[in-house]
Amino acid sequence: MSQGDYSGSVFINCPFDREYLFIFHAIVFAVFDCGYIARSSLEIDDGSEVRIDKIARIISECKYGIHDISRTELSKDTNLPRFNMPLELGMFLGAKRFGNTEQKKKVCLLLDREPHRYQIFISDIAGQDIRSHNNDDTEAIKVIRNWIRNTSQRLTILGGKEIVKRYRIFRAELPDLCDSLGLTIDELIFNDYTAIVSKWLKSNPPGTTSMI
Amino acid sequence: MDVAKKMTDKIDRRRIRKVQSPAKPGRIKESLIERAIKEVMEKRPQRTKDFWLSVQ
Numbered sequence: 011m012s013q014g015d016y017s018g019s020v021f022i023n024c025p026f027d028r029e030y031l032f033i034f035h036a037i038v039f040a041v042f043d044c045g046y047i048a049r050s051s052l053e054i055d056d057g058s059e060v061r062i063d064k065i066a067r068i069i070s071e072c073k074y075g076i077h078d079i080s081r082t083e084l085s086k087d088t089n090l091p092r093f094n095m096p097l098e099l100g101m102f103l104g105a106k107r108f109g110n111t112e113q114k115k116k117v118c119l120l121l122d123r124e125p126h127r128y129q130i131f132i133s134d135i136a137g138q139d140i141r142s143h144n145n146d147d148t149e150a151i152k153v154i155r156n157w158i159r160n161t162s163q164r165l166t167i168l169g170g171k172e173i174v175k176r177y178r179i180f181r182a183e184l185p186d187l188c189d190s191l192g193l194t195i196d197e198l199i200f201n202d203y204t205a206i207v208s209k210w211l212k213s214n215p216p217g218t219t220s221m222i
Numbered sequence: 223m224d225v226a227k228k229m230t231d232k233i234d235r236r237r238i239r240k241v242q243s244p245a246k247p248g249r250i251k252e253s254l255i256e257r258a259i260k261e262v263m264e265k266r267p268q269r270t271k272d273f274w275l276s277v278q
Contacts, residue, residue: 193250202249210259
């Protein structure tokens with residue numbers, strides 16, 4: 011599967027701060043372990059491309075979208091909220107509503123830290139099914155897995171507990187992997203992290219990690 | 223080929239699990255990542271042994 015695979019690609023719209031990194035890494039791992047490609051606006055570092063165009067292009071290339079609005083809150087410095095995640099969610103829903111036949115097939119998962127909090131700041135999407143990860147990476151993996159299993163109807167997706175177990179093994183080995191590559195976990199850029207995850211999963215197919 | 227055999231083959235094909243490559247290649251050479259993963263996997267038996275020794 012390549013970058014051009016619309017039905018196999020999942021756009022991840024989430025915060026990129028350090029405090030959220032452990033959830034982001036877990037989500038990316040879960041997406042790959044379910045057999046999909048995780049896409050993000052972090053994947054392209056091209057200063058000549060306008061950021062909003064880059065995001066719109068990636069959204070148009072993904073059938074699936076995971077939108078985490080859990081960090082929509084007032085900044086301590088400015089007393090204003092960062093609204094990038096709700097904006098990108100709006101672009102995704104707009105593509106689904108007004109796009110061509112392919113774009114209309116878009117499916118998305120909305121995540122927040124509490125089930126009904128979003129109704130206070132985006133009441134227009136009230137009625138949408140929103141899941142909560144409670145700021146917990148294990149819960150995030152299970153939510154992602156169940157959503158992909160339900161929406162894709164694929165028979166090959168592992169159970170949530172098994173994916174969590176595989177993720178724990180991967181995380182335990184990640185410091186050594188980074189060390190061998192002359193990096194620290196904090197320095198991993200998105201493309202390198204996804205390359206490591208997909209290679210690790212290819213080397214550790216289901217069943218081979220059960221004896222570790 | 224009968225219909226039942228065709229259906230079984232189809233389901234078996236669907237059960238072959240794929241892991242996708244990332245959308246964009248990273249900056250690190252793939253061969254370096256593969257070598258690092260191989261090295262880490264080779265250390266697994268020792269790590270398991272160390273764990274059990276530490277809890278005894």
